Amino acid sequence: MSADEIVLEMRGIEKAYLTGEVVFRALKGVDLTVRRGEFLAVGGPSGSGKSTLMNLIGCLDRPTAGQYRLAGHDVSGLDADARAFVRNQLIGFIFQGFNLLARTSALENVELPLIYRGMGSSERRRRAVDALRHVGLGTKLDNTPAQLSGGQQQRVAIARALVTEPKLLLADEPTGNLDSTTTEEVLALLQSLHRDQGMTIIMVTHEPDVAQCASRIVVVRDGLIASDRRVETPRQAGVDPVSANPLLGGASS
């Protein structure tokens, strides 16, 4: 297996928080390897350290101990600006709360990461429009988040994550704020990215049937990886969300 197929590799990653006098070890030595094209679901009880792990993977934070290689580079000890650069170049983020800029159009939200790359405005616009079309929002370019539904907002956020063509897509509970129909929509979109473009995705979720859409499920418990297994036949999301949901009156169609 060639080294370039490994997107991320963590060895003995620890993260300790100091609250007052008390040191709390949120991660106690995590080993994790993710290869290109994997779709990872991260599960586990609340407070087990899933978000902490995701923040480290996304270079939003630095581990207290351990080694972390991302796309072949050691990123364990980078300073804040270097990590900002890595995030901008290699990683796309999708958050539970969408985290779009309020009172700012979908298009401008999607352009944002490219602005920080110093990309010229016409190229930026072209790419942002493409990304929004890709997530099915080609007609909502000028809508602000307040003028979009929850599912649409999350799709704008996905477009923003994809517009930089990242090596790794990180999603911390991307469906946590969505109803079952839009959950299926978003999952279907992630699955198609995974299947059609070979995108590497890591997604935190509490819900077993959401996790079942991934190709591999990792369970974190008490700051350690408790189980790590492959999903032989992932559930295909959103095959027919309308008939699957009795509230939408699927029977009458």
Add this chain to the structure above:
Amino acid sequence: MIMWLMAVRLALRSLNRNKLRAALTVLGILIGVAAVVAMTALGDGAKANIERQLGALGTNLLMVFPGSNTSGGARTEAGSRPTLSEEDAEAIGRELYSVQAVAPVLSAAAQVVVGSRNTATRIQGTTVSYFRVRNWSVARGSAFTDADLRISARVCILGETVRRNLFDRGEALGATIRVGRMPCTVVGILATKGQGSFGNDYDDTIVMPISTVRARLRGLSTREVNQVLVSVRDAALMKRAEEQITSLLRQRHRISAQDENDFSVGNMQDIMATLETTRATLSALLLSVAAIALLVGGIGVMNIMLVSVTERTREIGIRLAIGARSGDILAQFLVEAVALSLLGGLAGLGLGWGAGTLLGKTMEWTVTFSPSAAVVALGTSSGIGVIFGYFPARRAAKLDPIQALRHE
């Protein structure tokens, strides 16, 4: 470069979203900058005025007044007893080498009438050398002559303001006007001289032979004068001439060594120095108002920027998460602070302009607006923006992305 352009766009958008807040915040800066602008305008005006007057009156001008009390060259009309005469003036001109020309002045206030128009003005009775001493020319017509002086001719030369008041567009030269009860022929019109430093209008005057004023307007039997104007040959001789005039007059007036002068000698430099002091006091006052207002304004900007950073913590978190560096965030908030205070600076420039003009009108001061005032206004306000915006901007730039994203 793109980063800065974007920061400017973001700043404008952010200010546009909080118009009222921005307006209230910049009030302090507005007042401070307005004070600075008004101050520079008044200062420049006063300076230009002083220079113009020195030019207009001749730098080498000395003035001798009757009476002993002078303060800073300003005459107090204490001398009830006439102590200065035409003979004194003649003696100064005759006996002192340092003196180039001498003009005695006897003045009178009079109502002047032509047909249905009338005006009140000051009449200066003097000799032919007056025009040379005051460096003042007759624009049209001619000055009166020595012959006119000998016969106390009823001739006069009008200042431009008097001419305008009496004749407007009509022809003044050759016309007969009534000065008090005396009919008098207009033989010349003086060149325009403009405003004096006390807001007096130099052109609001009539000049005529001193003998005419003495005999026909004042009805005096003595040859007393209100003033003797002396033009000194060279600027370097000013002090010397002043001393010589003093000792000559003391001698002529038979003043014993222990007694005080019954006259006073003033020069333009002294008078200008007094004016300059007044101006400097005013400037200092305005400057302290400006400094306080700018400080208050700067603190206002800092305060509102801190509020803005707190309000937008989540936004900052998002920007950091998707790859903004701390420098980008710093630039964004710094530019916003500068834009905010520049806004105040621009408004202050307008207000200062208006206030300066108004002040100049009501107080009859000369006000000069120079491009430097605009540079000072905008420079000061953007400086305030940088200084007081830096702390909030740095606070924003140092936020931790995870904490910021979690912020409600």
